[in-house]
Every structure is written in structure tokens, then in C-alpha cells.
Amino acid sequence: MSIMVDGESRIVVQGITGSEGTFHTNQCIEYGTQVVAGVTPGKGGMLFEEQIPIFNAVSEAVDKEGADVAMIFVPPAFAADAVKEAADAGVRLAVCITEGIPALDMVDVVAYCKSRGTRLLGPNCPGVISPGKAKVGIMPGFVHQEGSIGVISRSGTLTYEAVDQLTRLGLGQTTSIGIGGDPVPGTSFIDCLEMFAEDPDTKGVVMIGEIGGTAEEEAAAVIADDYPLPVVSFIAGSTAPPGKRMGHAGAIIAGGKGTAAEKMKALSEAGVTVVDSPSVIGQAMTDILSG
Helix, strand or coil: CCCCCCCCCCEEEECCCCHHHHHHHHHHHHHCCCEEEEECCCCCCCEECCCEEEECCHHHHHHHHCCCEEEECCCHHHHHHHHHHHHHHCCCEEEECCCCCCHHHHHHHHHHHHHHCCEEECCCCCEEEECCCEEEECCCHHHCCEEEEEEEECCHHHHHHHHHHHHHCCCCEEEEEECCCCCCCCCCHHHHHHHHHCCCCCCEEEEEEECCCCHHHHHHHHHHCCCCCCEEEEEECCCCCCCCCCCCCCCCCECCECCHHHHHHHHHHCCCEECCCHHHHHHHHHHHHHC
16 A cells, blocks of 8 residues: 555546546646546536546546546545545555545544555545655645655645755655544554665654644654664644644644644654744754764
């Protein structure tokens, strides 16, 4: 259940005829991503941009076009079922961009995908990009550059900031993964850390976390256990007041748990280079690799 995408990945877009789906599908195509099909129930038989076939179901896109990755722009009320449909069709990776899916729905969906052998990325995420190969998501392709650093983030915009720094400093990225800011994600920091550890082209990892939950502390435990790559981390939300939700459904400090200070402490003790400002993420990684 790899999170990687490349030039061989064949993408089917669920919700391709919606405004968001249409715009970002075109962006992915312009980047060079192999989009082979779209899915909009009731519009099967039509063509997207006069070239890409639209089907009524993901299973048709898999059977007729060999789609193996789904990119999902379906509205929140129907997105959980859309992810399940992709899993039932047998795609290896489902990238759910949709924001606002109820957490209880996602508890069921995450378990469902695992039972079907489908890797779920998201929801409420910018997607995944392997620079120079393929992008499946909404990130701006031009700030990315093929290189040696793996990026994992709960925050979309901070991902782009970190990536831009890595590009300007000549380090580039192997793959950049937005896992999303929801409390029940399909893919965790740990999943991504393990993938990068097994990738011979990745020489370091940037990990961008947020307040809320315990994902960063769990990742710290893995890193502390002889993780083979240097890790630089920034935790957003250090000034957030306890009990107040900040932006993402998962970014809430509850019961005294999930503060930025706790996460930074756990990561530092695990040997991670924790920076206080997102503006120095790239330089911190440069210093480690050149030292």
C-alpha cells in the first residue's frame, strides 16, 4: 500500500466535473500526471476536456483504463461512500482532498480501506507529489523540485513553505505528502516515516505537525528507535489557547493533551531537530546534511 506516485501511476478523478475537480485535474495533467479517467455518476460516456473518458463508477475506470490511484473531490456528504467505492474497485491508493467529512464516518472508512488493501491519504489533505514524476492533489507544482528530502505534513500551506525553501536551497524533495489535519487520517506520520526509511533516494525528512492529538508523539517514539534518517520538525499552534479549535478539526487541545510544547519536547528527546519558526526549516536540514 505505497503512498508513492510516479509516471506509471494511472489516476481516476472522482468528482471530475465539479469546479474544484475540473480545475485541479487540469493542473495535474499540465504537471504531467497520467489522468486516465473521471467518475461522475450519470455522466458516463462523456469526455473530460474532449479526451478523458468519464464513467459512472470507479470499477469501470479500473477495468477499462487500468486506473490504480483515485483522487477524490466529492462533497462531504458523499465522500465517505466515494472512498469506499474506490477501495471496492481495487485501487492501491485513494487520495481524499475533501474537507468536512464527519470524523465518525472516517473511523469506518479508514478500517474499510485497510480491509480492502487500499492506502487512504487524507481526508482534508493537499495530496501527494513526487516532483518531476506525478502530482495527485492541489499543491502548486512549480515550487517543487526533484531531490533528496521527504516531506510529511498535517498543514497544507506550511508544506508549500517548507518545500519552497528546500527547492531554493537545492535540496529538493523525493516525495511530499500531506496527510491532512483531520483527527482520523488514513495515513499517519509513522506510515510515511517508514516509507522514507526504505527509500534509497531520501536522505532526510521534514515533518510538520500541529497541536491536537498524539500523532507527533507517536512518531517521536518511532524516530527514537534508531530511525536511520535525520528529521527536522516544526509544530504549528504554539500560541493556541487550550480548548479552542484552530483551523483543522484535529487541531484542538483537549484534556491538557496535544500542546505544541509536549510535541516539541517528545520530538527533541527523540533526536529530532525541532525549529521554532517555519522560516528556518530548509536551512536546518541543510546544516544537518552539510555537517
